[in-house]
Amino acid sequence: MEALLKILEELHPDVDFEANKSLIDDKILDSFDIITLIAEINEEYDVRIPVEEIVPENFNSAESLYKLIQRLQDED
């Protein structure tokens, strides 16, 4: 989780990613942030987020994103 928070903080140093649960709804993350995230998650956790999982629900908070990563790791 820490590594994920670090990736997120590098994108937006001013956002509290542990508290914010509406990263998409509040328009904090934009389309290019999503791309960066997917690439960096791939590098850091060695998981490829399938395109069906690229939906607002999975990106609204660091927590839900981390759950997705764990789920994908388990599936491997």
Next chain:
Amino acid sequence: MSRQTNILEYLENIVNIYPDKVCYANESEGFTFKQVYNSARAIGTFLYSQGHYKKPVVVFMKKHPKMIITFLGVVYAGDYYVPIDEEMPAHRIELIFKNLSPEAVICDESTKDKVKTFNYDKNVYLYDDIVKTTPDDTVLQGVFERAIDTDPIYVVFTSGSTGVPKGVVACHRSVIDYIESFSEVLGVNENTIFGNQTPLYVDASLKEIYPTLKFGATAYIIPKELFMFPMKLVEFLNEKKINTVCWVVPAFTMISGLGVLDKIKPEYLHTIAFGSEVFPMKQFLIWRKALPEAKFINLYGPTEATGMSCYYIVDREFSEDDVIPIGRPFRNTDIILLNEENRLADPGEPGEICIRGTSLTLGYYRDFERTGEAFVQNPLNDLYPELIYRTGDIGKYNERGELVFISRKDHQIKHMGHRIELGEIEAAIGRMSGIVNACCIFDNEKKKIVLYYVGDCSKAEVVNFAREKLPRYMIPHVVEKLDVMPLTTNGKINRLLLKEKYMNRKKESK
């Protein structure tokens, strides 16, 4: 057909042919040519009746077909439209207003409150109010007859290196010249269904706005959020039967890079134009494989020459090491490559891309100095006055005689389809109290803007300040504090050293 001198002739002509066909639409609402025509004429009548004629009128609205209708309305009044990004920070809007002294601002329900914070004391109008005006044919005919094709129709603001945005002024003639040549290359016709991605406040949106009017095509504004969720984006393209797109490169690579094209294909898409950045070949090949029958077109051009100036229609196989050329100039545009001695570059020799032709815009608004620096006498011609626009881009001809883009000459970068002067970011951060100096570099590989600064502010403070003062796409992705700024022997900030430092840091962190 008689000679066209006014962009409104496109609409005046087509409304008689396809009055009830959808012209501009978004995900939920469509406007027919007749509706566009009536609404634009209502707005034109209103503005003229308020005494606004041959003046700049700011259009400050959310991205919507009504915004395009407003543009046309402003031109009907004989004024020129100045679209402003609704998300632009107040500070930058102030700079633009100072340069522009707008005669009026047109807003919508969603932006009207923000306008009140502008410190602007002239005329503010609400779209929904002024569109109710009854069009006055005599007034509009009078404006039309007095217009000439070198009269301005819009001003769009781009990034300027001193921190002050530059307003590029385009006239009827340059837009008509561009639209005619552009439509020919794309093969636009009445069956074209555009899917617009680019913001309406940049010249890129000319590609959908005017060919739609010229041919009686249809243009859908694609909701911005869909560019985050690519499966949904492709579903939207299929639902609306979109067959033609002119997008910035990152919008395409997002779809291909995430493997969407393996799951779902844009079924109707047959014409794919891209520009603003170099298309990474690996991603391009994925697109080509998914849509082998589609026509792919690489576009290149600066705002100062009204949109796009060069095109290349992909006509051969490319391998992963190739670069897609920018090809050749549009009809009635000429490109000259000038080397450091201001002479024509030899074949294969790099030179600055300079543009000649009717597509040149009029220059920068209320800025003769910077206009004079970029729009200059053709150094190859000492016989009569002839302007060229110096793009600051370096290109060369390949062995096939096609023009290839190499790099930027100065610190201007292309990022997410936006043209950014790194100097503008530096200038904005430099104004923050506590900042000693700031320098931006661009990580071309990872497409990140990196800001180094010296001063006693925290990183978070700097980022917060940047958010207030800069548009979103200009906010640095990486912010690093330094004790001292490295300087070159002439006392300038040593960008090369900073770039090295950043690249080393990246290696270490791996």
